[in-house]
Amino acid sequence: MIETLLRSFLEPTATQWMQYIAMWIIGGILIYLAIKKDMEPTLLLPMGFGAILVNLPFSGAVTQYVNGVAEEIGPLDVLFNAGIANELFPLLLFIGIGAMIDFGPLLTNPKLFMFGAAAQFGIFFTLCMARLFGFSMVDAASISIIGAADGPTAIFVSQFLESGYAPAILVAAYSYMALVPIIQPPVIRLITTREERRIKMPYQQADVSKAVRILFPIVITVIAGLFAPKSVALVGFLMFGNLLRECGVLGSLSETAQKEFANIITLLLGLSISPKMQAEAFLKPETLLIMLLGLVAFIFDTVGGVLLGKLFNLFSKTKINPMIGAAGISAFPMASRTVHKMGLEEDKQNFLLMHAAGANVAGQISSVIAGGLILAFFG
């Protein structure tokens, strides 16, 4: 009896104990960042707690194997198989995200779409860098999707490609999304002049008809489906959520999708990923490299968007503040708020929020398309 009680203490080797303790520290850091620093708490807190939960000796939360045979199935593995392994949870979360997004600023100024496209540069640059560091093509593609700056897309693509680095990719994606206000400003300052940052862009309020708002999600789904069929699940669920919002007859469904539904999926998503955060799978030198490559992805996303703004200014009579290109990454609404704040720092009358918000929602669509292209190339 006493042996059974003390099994958790006696059986793990010293190395295993070191690994467990390391994962508890990592879990603790994630919880600390979520609570004290308000960094993506909805995801980082469950992930941090899950990291501790699955790294207790003989944890009943995950399946324990004896001689390669499952002793008993852990509930977190059941959740993982039910919602992550088949990519269901990230897709369902996209319904909620679609219902939350107002594409109005983008519909008002469709040119802003192009900033969303340019700000996916970091994805493909990171793909090449990951290959340079010796990752396989599939793993490099999975790592590169951190640059989508979008958690559900990162889970979807890395699971679809069956990358063994999915948890590290997810931690990197969510951490850097929360760090957008810290990562982007120095990069933007480095590649723009003060004059460029001070360019004012008057916002002309232009209404968009209800018909356009309703047709938009349908047309976008069809185009994505025709050109990048593998992206259509992601785009389709995102746009379905947006159609709920815009149709005007499903107010309660739209509200539910935005609030309760999105909250439940988010709650399950963070915990469900934790079976893959077991020490032996997570504590690898590659995890640190993935964190570094994630940072590279965010930096070059920003560079891509800003450089397109500068390119526009070479040919356009109406000058564009190139900083709004940086808002083309998907991290919504952090990126647009960061750009708006930087504009105000340069000039108290420089209001860029609506333009940046347009680029930001364009980034949401573009990152999903980029994910679809990655799947088309390597899936």
Place this chain on the structure above:
Amino acid sequence: MDFAAFIDSLQYMGYGMAGIFVIIGLMSLVVMLLRKLFPVKK
């Protein structure tokens, strides 16, 4: 450092960025068209 793999993967950067600009560009044009077809009623 695997430079051969790096060079080989550059083609995906080209295809990827070209693909995304084509698709997003098309979406942008379609939105402009929709706005022309369905203007705001005054």
